[in-house]
Amino acid sequence: xxxxxxxxxxxxxxxxxxxxxxxxxxxxxxxxxxxxxxxxxxxxxxxxxxxxxxxxxxxxxxxxxxxxxxxxxxxxxxxxxxx
Numbered sequence: 001x002x003x004x005x006x007x008x009x010x011x012x013x014x015x016x017x018x019x020x021x022x023x024x025x026x027x028x029x030x031x032x033x034x035x036x037x038x039x040x041x042x043x044x045x046x047x048x049x050x051x052x053x054x055x056x057x058x059x060x061x062x063x064x065x066x067x068x069x070x071x072x073x074x075x076x077x078x079x080x081x082x083x
Contacts, residue, residue: 009033 006017009031021027049072053059062068 003021005019005021007014008017056062
């Protein structure tokens, strides 16, 4: 049977809450996240882009979908990527 230990994930490491495993070497663990912070709703942003899409005549009004997609993502910084 597996032992259970409570910890808090901070950045890329675990901080033990109560007791910690007594080991001198690496061990395999499985982490179950109980309380994941919820992302903020992005309804306003979605409405803005849907309105822009409607102004173009819907999806069929986009002559070059690849160029349109690149233009829409141009100002967005992707996570974990160098600018």
